[in-house]
Structures are given as C-alpha cells and as structure tokens.
Amino acid sequence: MKDVYTIGEIGKLFRIGADSLRYYERLGILSPRRGENGYRLYGPDDIWRLNIIRDLRELGMSVESIGSYIQNRSLSSTVQLLTDEIWMVREQQKHLSLLRQNLSERLKILLQAENLPAGRITEKHLEERRYWAIPESYCCDDEMNLLMQRLVRRGEDGRLIGNNRIGSFFELSGEKPAPEGGENKLEGRENELEGGEDVLEGGSGREVSPGGRARYTGAFLIRDDGPQTIPEGTYLSLVYRGDYFQSPIWAEKMAAHARKQGLTAVPPFLELLWADIHETAETEEFVTELQVLVRRPADFS
Known part of the structure; x- marks a missing residue:
C-alpha cells in the first residue's frame, strides 16, 4: 500500500x-514534504487531516474553523464539535x-395558473x-421589476418564481390622451378582447404615462406579517393571459360590469401576477389576475 501520494x-x-x-497548505492545515524534484508529497499525517477536512466541510464548517479544530483537538473539543454539528x-x-x-x-400555483379560466368576470x-x-x-x-425585487427581500427566501402573492396597485384615469398620429394606442383593442379572447401580440407592456389609461401607484407583497391590510369584502375578479397592456382595458370592463350590477368599484385595482417573466419567456403564457x-x-347607508 502506498504511503506517499503526489x-x-x-x-x-x-x-x-x-x-x-495548496490553500490548505497556506493555512497550515496540511504540511506535505517535498520530493527531490520539488513536488509535493502527501503522507499519512496529511491523509488523516484530509479525512477530517472532508467530513467537516460536508457539515458546512469553514476552512478556518477546521484549521483551528485540527490544531487544538482533544476528546472534549471533539465531543463539543459533534454536539454542535448535530444541532446544525x-x-x-x-x-x-x-x-x-x-x-x-x-x-x-403554476399548475393552477395554467387552468385558470380567462376573460371571465366573477364575484367572490x-x-x-x-x-x-x-x-x-x-x-x-x-x-x-425593481420594486418587486425590493419587496421579495422582505420574504423568507426572496423568491419570485411561482409567487402569486405579489403584484401592483393601479387606478383608472378618466383621460385617454392620444399619442402622435392622433390615435390612442389602446383604442379599438377592446373588440379584440370580446368573448374572453386574449390579445397576444402588439402589446406595449406597462408603458403607460401618468396621464394615460392607468396609473400604477405601487407594488405589494401579501404576507401575514404585513403592516397594512387589504379589506375583507366582495371583489370582482378577472384573469387574462398575455401582455400587461390589457390590464386597463379589462379593468374598465370590470368597472362597467359593476355599474351594470348596481355595484360601485372601489379603487385601487389589484394586479396579481400568477405567471410572468420570471416563469416564462413567452408573453402569451403570462397569467394575471x-x-x-x-x-x-346598502354598504354606504
């Protein structure tokens, strides 16, 4: 059996x-001797040290702590080490x-998102x-996206993937300013949404001006330890697939539906992201509620 290794x-x-x-050698944890050709040669003393290093690294101990343990090991320190590692x-x-x-x-959540009915206004x-x-x-x-990242840092794991508790507040504006050319970018697209059909192409995302059709006022993360509350009550809900430019279009339809039912929509609207760019690169697969x-x-009397 070999007792020296390169x-x-x-x-x-x-x-x-x-x-x-080489790093372990610089820290003094290993001390290989040099052969006649100057190459490092590792013997039995290095092997038992490497056994300890391997075991303790698997437990997540830092190299510096391992070096300190090896230099000062005793039965009592080993007992304490194993006790600490069991707890870890x-x-x-x-x-x-x-x-x-x-x-x-x-x-x-993502599996549910695939099966959510789109283009249907429901009350819940x-x-x-x-x-x-x-x-x-x-x-x-x-x-x-920057606001969302700042929000998820408050969470336990900071994950965005598969998180349908994060979204935005927005309000509808009564103004519909016309861009250059005299036509509103969204004008005429309502017909494309009739019957629950999704618009998949030509969207402009959330690139809406403060005086445009919708005004986004902030981002939110629903969590039990949050300092603010979204009130209990009856909500209109609608799910759509595709680009976010649809949000104000659908929101207007929801407000009109509320009026038709003798209800008053109380802003802001909540835009909840079931599936977005964090889960798919395909815009048509985005799912928003x-x-x-x-x-x-009677609620106002």
Missing part, C-alpha cells in the same frame, strides 16, 4: 482540486422541510389580507 493522486483520492490543497444538521433539516413545502406550493368574497407595500408609482416593466373591491348601495 498532489494529483491525493486530489483524485479525496476529490479535491489542486488549488484547494437539525436546523438544516427544518430549513429543507420548509423549503420543500414552499416549492410544492409554488408548483401548485375575500378575507382580509395583510401586505407589505412600496408606494412608488411607476410606468414601465423595468421599474416594476385583476381584483377590485365592490360595494352595494
């Missing part, structure tokens, strides 16, 4: 790169269990929801 042989045996072996493993198991639940929930009762918000207006998708609180005449 850097290539020891690296292959322990599946450690040459750079890592238990904490990691808790974290992984929560992560699995989180990922399962996000997968469930929603409980009070707490939320965090960044009350900053924006007028394009890039600005919105609009919600707006509605009141009956």
Whole structure:
C-alpha cells in the first residue's frame, strides 16, 4: 500500500482540486514534504487531516474553523464539535422541510395558473389580507421589476418564481390622451378582447404615462406579517393571459360590469401576477389576475 501520494493522486483520492490543497497548505492545515524534484508529497499525517477536512466541510464548517479544530483537538473539543454539528444538521433539516413545502406550493400555483379560466368576470368574497407595500408609482416593466425585487427581500427566501402573492396597485384615469398620429394606442383593442379572447401580440407592456389609461401607484407583497391590510369584502375578479397592456382595458370592463350590477368599484385595482417573466419567456403564457373591491348601495347607508 502506498504511503506517499503526489498532489494529483491525493486530489483524485479525496476529490479535491489542486488549488484547494495548496490553500490548505497556506493555512497550515496540511504540511506535505517535498520530493527531490520539488513536488509535493502527501503522507499519512496529511491523509488523516484530509479525512477530517472532508467530513467537516460536508457539515458546512469553514476552512478556518477546521484549521483551528485540527490544531487544538482533544476528546472534549471533539465531543463539543459533534454536539454542535448535530444541532446544525437539525436546523438544516427544518430549513429543507420548509423549503420543500414552499416549492410544492409554488408548483401548485403554476399548475393552477395554467387552468385558470380567462376573460371571465366573477364575484367572490375575500378575507382580509395583510401586505407589505412600496408606494412608488411607476410606468414601465423595468421599474416594476425593481420594486418587486425590493419587496421579495422582505420574504423568507426572496423568491419570485411561482409567487402569486405579489403584484401592483393601479387606478383608472378618466383621460385617454392620444399619442402622435392622433390615435390612442389602446383604442379599438377592446373588440379584440370580446368573448374572453386574449390579445397576444402588439402589446406595449406597462408603458403607460401618468396621464394615460392607468396609473400604477405601487407594488405589494401579501404576507401575514404585513403592516397594512387589504379589506375583507366582495371583489370582482378577472384573469387574462398575455401582455400587461390589457390590464386597463379589462379593468374598465370590470368597472362597467359593476355599474351594470348596481355595484360601485372601489379603487385601487389589484394586479396579481400568477405567471410572468420570471416563469416564462413567452408573453402569451403570462397569467394575471385583476381584483377590485365592490360595494352595494346598502354598504354606504
């Protein structure tokens, strides 16, 4: 049996790169001797050290802490080390269990998004929801994405993928300014949405001016520990697929539907993102839900 190994042989045996072996040597954890040709030669003393390094690295211990342990190891320090590592493993198991639940929930959300009926206005009762918000207006998708990222940093894992609890507030404007050419960019597109059909091409995203058809007033993240609340009540809900330019068009239809039913739509509208650029590069696969609180005449008496 060999008792001396070159850097290539020891690296292959322990599946450690040459750079890592040299780093351990600089820290004083390993002390290979030099052969006649100047090459590093690793002996039994280095092998047991590498065994310890491998085991403790698998447990997530830093190289510096491993070096300190090797230089000052004793039975009592080893007992304490293993006790600490058992606690760390238990904490990691808790974290992984929560992560699995989180990922399962996000997968469930995306599968639901694929089957949500589009273009249909429904009425539903929603409980009070707490939320965090960044009350900053924006007028394009890039600005919105930055707000969303700032919001998810408040969460446990900072994930955007499969998160249908994040979205925007917006209000409808009574003005419809005409761009150059004399025609409103959205004018005439309402007919394309009749019957629940989705518009998949030619959209301009959220590139709407403050005086345009919709005014985005902020981003929100629904979380139980949020300091603000979305009130309990009856909401109109509608899901659409495709580009975000449809939001104000559908919102106007929801407001008209409310009036027809003798209801009053109470702004702002909520734009909830079931599937967006974080889940798909295909705009036609975007899934967005609009919600707006509605009141009956008796609610105001």
